Amino acid sequence: MKIAVLPGDGIGPEIVAQAVKVLWALRLNIDMTEAPIGGAGYESAGDPLPDATLKLAKEADAVLLGAVGDWKYDKLERHLRPERGLLRIRKELNLFANLRPALLYPELASASTLKSEVVSGLDIMIVRELTGDIYFGQPRGISTLENGEREGINTMRYSESEIKRIGRVAFDIAMKRNKRVCSVDKANVLETTELWRQVMIELSSEYPEVELSHMYVDNAAMQLIRAPKQFDVMVTGNIFGDILSDEASMLTGSIGMLPSASLDANNKGMYEPSHGSAPDIAGKDIANPLATILSVAMMLRYTFNDETNAVKIEHAVKAALVLGCRTADIWTEGCKKVGCSEMGDVVAKALN
Ligand code: NAD
Secondary structure, three states, rough: OEOOOOOOOOOOHHHEEEEEEEEOOOHHHOOOOOOOHHHHHHHHHOOOOOOHHHHHHHHEEEEEEOOOOOOHHHOOHHHHHHHHHHHHHHHHOOOOOOEEEEEEOHHHHHHHOOOOHHOOOOOEEEEEEEOOOOHHHOEEEEEEOOOOOOEEEEEEOOOOHHHHEEEEEEEHHHHHHHHEEEEOOOOOHHHHHHHHHEEEEEEEEOOOOOEEEEEEEHHHHHHHHHOHHHEEEEEEHHHHHHHHHHHHHHHHHHHOOOEEEEEEEOEEEEEEEEOOOHHHHHOOOOOOHHHHHHHHHHHHHHHHOOOHHHHHHHHHHHHHHOOOEOOHHOOOOOOOOOHHHHHHHHHHHHHO
């Protein structure tokens, strides 16, 4: 197993160190090499995605990423900002399918801001298209009109084949779960997503066992808060998925609990927590490393086809929660508050 380890910025190095600790504790035959990305890439090589980092990532079977970004880079030219490194690596590795499970551990039901009966037992998989849509569509930019006024332009576009391949990922995952797919669009207003809906309907004929439903994105945002347990697999485009998956994260108590996988057509993947680099808490050893540790479980499951060890990690995370260990973001009265590193130790120990 060749893994490129890209800690990135902010809390990235702290949380990735815990995930690496857990991987070592499994005593697998792994080759891990570390490289900078984001602000760390800019600092070391003047590029948020240095050539050497991209080469390492391309040669690896999987990439483990922390997070990128810091407010101190906000004034850099756009192409030098940390987030560009992330967008570029996703594009370069052709990682078009982003999987974000939102699963609520019963032990954390009281950490959610929603009533526990609304979220208890929640288990949603959000499948987000990652390399198309308004984030990449051309033309884009800010220009000055003839009257001197500035105008900003972004373009929402999806080709049929792009929609089909992400749809297939969602239907395949649904087949292994509760066989329900909800496709989220804005087909009443946007032609791009009118096509999205048509292609999803066409594709569904290949999956007669899966029940396909459709929802407008504004309603989906509301339903996620009103009755989130109605969903099994949600599939949507890049921008809607970006927003809905963050919303879903709060159902589970903290964004610090949510792993993610971004896959190419051959299940090579980049695995990272759903949250950002949290510069406000960086370097304090208080970040929650569980999303990153759970991302490693996804790596074993989706890229290395190692369900046994994936489940082992998920059980170890559950064991840490059952023991009452909580980082500050998920702490409630009566639990033991632990730091980032101690949480990593507890999970690594619980593996055995
Ligand atoms: P963020 O996700 O970094 O933080 C949002 C809030 O959640 C903060 O209060 C933070 O302290 C908290 N938080 C996040 N992860 C946590 C964890 N593991 N444990 C405990 N608390 C946690 O989002 P933001 O503040 O909007 O952005 C900060 C930086 O991260 C920006 O530079 C942004 O561009 C970048 N960012 C990067 C990614 C990524 O690398 N994938 C994603 C989103 C944002």
